[in-house]
Amino acid sequence: MDYALIWAILISVAVFAYVALDGFDLGVALLFPWFKQEEDRDVMMNTVAPVWDGNETWLVLGGGGLLAVFPLAYSVLMPALYMPVIAMLLGLIFRGVAFEFRFKTKRAKGIWDLSFITGSLIAAMSQGIMLGAMLQGIQVTDRAYSGGWFDWLTPFSFFCGVAVVIGYMMLGATWLVMKTKGDLQSQSYRAGWYCAILLVACIAFVSLYLPYVDPFIAERWFTYPASVGLWVLPVLLVVITLGLLRSLRKKQEGRPYLWGLGLFLLSFTGFAVSIFPYLVPRSITLWQAAAPDNSLKFLLVGAVVLLPIIFAYTAYTYWVFRGKVDPDSGYHD
Amino acid sequence: MFESFDALFLARFQFAFTIAFHIIFPAFTIGVASYLAVLEGLYLKTRNPVYQQLFRYWVKIFAVAFGMGVVSGIVMSYQFGTNWSVFSDKAGPVIGPLMGYEVLTAFFLEAGFLGVMLFGMNKVGEKLHFFATLMVAVGTAISAFWILSVNSWMQTPAGYAMNDVGQFVVTDWFEVVFNPSFPYRLAHMLLAAYLTVAFVVGAVGAWHLLKDKTNAAARKMFSMAMWMALIVAPLQVLVGDFHGLNTQEHQPAKVAAMEGHFHTEARAPLYLFGLPNEETAEVDYALKVPGLASIILKHDIDAEVTGLDQFPREDWPPVTTVFWAFRIMVGIGLLMVLAGLWSGLQRLRGKLYDNNLLLRFSLFMGPLGFVAVIAGWIVTEVGRQPWVIYGLLRTADAASPIDKAGVAGSLIAFIVVYFLVFGAGTFYILRKMAGNPEQVTIPDYAKHKPTMAAERIYDEEA
Numbered sequence: 001m002d003y004a005l006i007w008a009i010l011i012s013v014a015v016f017a018y019v020a021l022d023g024f025d026l027g028v029a030l031l032f033p034w035f036k037q038e039e040d041r042d043v044m045m046n047t048v049a050p051v052w053d054g055n056e057t058w059l060v061l062g063g064g065g066l067l068a069v070f071p072l073a074y075s076v077l078m079p080a081l082y083m084p085v086i087a088m089l090l091g092l093i094f095r096g097v098a099f100e101f102r103f104k105t106k107r108a109k110g111i112w113d114l115s116f117i118t119g120s121l122i123a124a125m126s127q128g129i130m131l132g133a134m135l136q137g138i139q140v141t142d143r144a145y146s147g148g149w150f151d152w153l154t155p156f157s158f159f160c161g162v163a164v165v166i167g168y169m170m171l172g173a174t175w176l177v178m179k180t181k182g183d184l185q186s187q188s189y190r191a192g193w194y195c196a197i198l199l200v201a202c203i204a205f206v207s208l209y210l211p212y213v214d215p216f217i218a219e220r221w222f223t224y225p226a227s228v229g230l231w232v233l234p235v236l237l238v239v240i241t242l243g244l245l246r247s248l249r250k251k252q253e254g255r256p257y258l259w260g261l262g263l264f265l266l267s268f269t270g271f272a273v274s275i276f277p278y279l280v281p282r283s284i285t286l287w288q289a290a291a292p293d294n295s296l297k298f299l300l301v302g303a304v305v306l307l308p309i310i311f312a313y314t315a316y317t318y319w320v321f322r323g324k325v326d327p328d329s330g331y332h333d
Numbered sequence: 334m335f336e337s338f339d340a341l342f343l344a345r346f347q348f349a350f351t352i353a354f355h356i357i358f359p360a361f362t363i364g365v366a367s368y369l370a371v372l373e374g375l376y377l378k379t380r381n382p383v384y385q386q387l388f389r390y391w392v393k394i395f396a397v398a399f400g401m402g403v404v405s406g407i408v409m410s411y412q413f414g415t416n417w418s419v420f421s422d423k424a425g426p427v428i429g430p431l432m433g434y435e436v437l438t439a440f441f442l443e444a445g446f447l448g449v450m451l452f453g454m455n456k457v458g459e460k461l462h463f464f465a466t467l468m469v470a471v472g473t474a475i476s477a478f479w480i481l482s483v484n485s486w487m488q489t490p491a492g493y494a495m496n497d498v499g500q501f502v503v504t505d506w507f508e509v510v511f512n513p514s515f516p517y518r519l520a521h522m523l524l525a526a527y528l529t530v531a532f533v534v535g536a537v538g539a540w541h542l543l544k545d546k547t548n549a550a551a552r553k554m555f556s557m558a559m560w561m562a563l564i565v566a567p568l569q570v571l572v573g574d575f576h577g578l579n580t581q582e583h584q585p586a587k588v589a590a591m592e593g594h595f596h597t598e599a600r601a602p603l604y605l606f607g608l609p610n611e612e613t614a615e616v617d618y619a620l621k622v623p624g625l626a627s628i629i630l631k632h633d634i635d636a637e638v639t640g641l642d643q644f645p646r647e648d649w650p651p652v653t654t655v656f657w658a659f660r661i662m663v664g665i666g667l668l669m670v671l672a673g674l675w676s677g678l679q680r681l682r683g684k685l686y687d688n689n690l691l692l693r694f695s696l697f698m699g700p701l702g703f704v705a706v707i708a709g710w711i712v713t714e715v716g717r718q719p720w721v722i723y724g725l726l727r728t729a730d731a732a733s734p735i736d737k738a739g740v741a742g743s744l745i746a747f748i749v750v751y752f753l754v755f756g757a758g759t760f761y762i763l764r765k766m767a768g769n770p771e772q773v774t775i776p777d778y779a780k781h782k783p784t785m786a787a788e789r790i791y792d793e794e795a
Contacts, residue, residue: 049452050448050449050451050452051448053400053403053443053447054444054447054448056407056444057440057444059407060410060436060440061433061440061441063407063414064432064433064435065429065436067410067413067414067428067429067432067433068425068430068433069429071423071424071425072425074413074414074418074421074425074429075414075419075421075422075425076418078411078413078414078415078421079418079734082733082739082743083743086743086746089411090747092404092407093404093754094750094754096404097400097404097754097757097758100396100400101397101757101758104761104764104765115754143498144418145734149738291426291429291502292426292500292503295426295430298430298503299429299430302430302438303433303437306437306438306441307437310437310441313441314441316445317445317448317449320448320453320456320457321448321452
């Protein structure tokens with residue numbers, strides 16, 4: 001069995017779970033500047049407060065999993081992306097503590113709102129920049145990163161950062177559509193609409209720009225007949241975009257978030273197609289990066305048994321906190 | 334300020350700084366989570382409302398500390414790669430899967446049920462809520478299991494071989510997980526977490542008793558804390574002794590540094606105080622008890638005790654740091670035993686709550702558990718130097734190819750952010766602790782229909 005490939009898929013699942021779940025947590029925070037009412041912000045935060053911690057755990061699984069099964073990729077990518085990784089960690093600190101601190105004070109509530117917003121912005125931006133930096137390729141010599149200190153920062157990676165911020169805002173808006181009602185909900189419909197359009201524009205730009213500048217990616221997507229199967233992705237992009245916009249216009253409550261996830265899944269697949277078989281693009285393939293089979297097998301046993309259990313109790317928590325968040329019974333007791 | 338340091342030193346400092354901050358929160362939440370489970374269990378069994386009051390009082394404090402533990406912990410899981418990439422590449426196949434198991438068995442469990450524990454009181458039944466609390470407590474302990482297994486493997490590696498690209502690969506997972514120092518380290522750390530929290534709870538109880546001796550909630554928590562001190566503090570001394578003997582067997586250079594033994598000798602003295610001088614290989618201004626170290630380490634006064642002279646100079650750990658950190662840890666441990674015995678005596682005389690001197694002493698002891706935990710980690714981590722994997726990989730050979738400016742920048746950022754953010758968190762926790770536990774109100778859930786809202790089970794600033 002090809003354990004390295006199985007693990008590449010499992011790590012992708014973890015990273016996608018992170019993006020799908022913490023994406024809306026971060027997105028809710030990123031929408032704060034457009035919702036000035038304290039009561040609205042209380043409700044917005046309370047829609048994610050019971051679940052954010054579990055959502056963030058997928059990021060730990062992504063990082064820990066990378067160390068466990070692809071240690072070489074982990075030990076090259078982390079130094080290569082040193083600054084955005086550290087920035088993301090610090091951003092996540094400001095975001096994470098705000099959930100508790102915000103309700104511990106009246107006087108400094110504004111400070112923790114700001115901490116919540118900027119922490120989320122830095123984290124989301126950094127994640128997008130890392131994505132862009134990986135697409136650009138990472139230089140390696142003798143099992144170590146050998147590129148420059150600022151290689152990760154280019155107009156393209158910055159653009160990817162902005163795109164991820166917009167994408168998370170779209171997820172946050174569709175999440176709020178599901179979890180709130182009244183004015184807050186109608187504003188969320190509107191925010192979701194604008195973010196969706198902007199996001200699709202960003203996806204389209206990246207999809208056209210990358211093959212234009214990068215022959216490897218151009219070949220991957222435009223080789224006849226090998227690439228024909230991949231052309232279903234742009235078709236799906238059109239279908240999902242129309243579905244998302246239609247469900248927002250028709251004021252459906254649960255579906256916009258699912259359509260939004262569809263957009264992320266498409267982009268994620270596009271990313272995977274563009275870098276495969278590399279884990280550190282153009283330098284280290286997933287097979288070169290893999291730990292010895294016995295490490296992969298040892299952790300795989302645990303993953304196969306435990307991931308379904310984790311999915312089950314995570315689903316249970318979401319079920320416990322299902323439905324709308326009522327603005328009246330909030331934090332006072 | 335960083336001119337005189339090299340990139341390696343800054344990377345070590347950054348790791349030490351971030352992990353020293355981080356360990357405070359897990360040490361606290363491991364203990365508090367178990368305390369909460371006990372309180373909720375006792376409430377369900379006895380229906381004594383004071384247990385419910387105490388649960389609600391401590392769960393608010395727990396929530397703040399847990400959040401800080403989570404965010405400072407994520408930093409740790411990425412820092413192996415950002416700053417210790419050579420170590421990650423080489424040791425990843427061994428320690429990575431253990432940390433993977435930590436995420437799968439502990440982090441998800443804690444995080445998943447934390448939401449129910451904090452926000453689900455009126456959404457699930459009492460029994461399910463208790464189950465959620467138990468899962469959080471169990472999760473914190475499982476997390477300690479895996480991460481201490483990782484650390485212990487780095488101290489006493491076992492069950493490995495090397496492959497052709499210089500990576501450690503596993504030959505026997507059981508030997509890796511249950512490596513020689515692991516059982517002792519795990520027991521020592523878990524007891525340390527329970528003791529630390531016992532003294533925090535005791536101090537909070539004492540604070541409120543000093544203001545009002547009739548405060549029923551304060552009396553209950555003080556009494557529970559002092560039982561823990563009486564039973565667990567002596568137990569910890571015993572476990573610590575076993576841990577020390579294990580270290581003596583596997584890392585004799587570390588024990589030599591702890592004891593300030595530069596020379597191998599029979600009837601080795603126990604230095605109570607002194608200034609180890611690495612230049613002259615003597616302990617200056619020593620206050621010592623001849624032969625006592627031989628008795629403690631070998632249980633025989635005439636036994637020869639290995640000194641640092643048995644090791645090449647470049648393999649010595651920094652002696653002064655280890656020597657003093659060890660004395661601080663042991664000193665605090667002995668004070669804890671004293672507090673336990675004293676409270677036991679007062680309890681026998683039926684005056685546990687009446688002695689202001691004991692209450693003030695308990696208040697003073699409140700933060701010392703954290704100091705002991707950090708001092709203990711300094712003993713074991715600095716004592717492991719110059720190795721990151723004992724005897725196999727030097728710390729100096731394990732760092733990332735990051736230049737000095739980069740590490741200095743991230744280090745300054747961590748220092749500033751940690752002091753700001755965790756300073757604020759500590760302030761909020763202390764303010765919660767200053768609140769009177771007797772005035773915690775219990776909403777009557779029977780009157781409310783379960784609503785769809787996530788109700789916070791804790792209140793705002795008054």
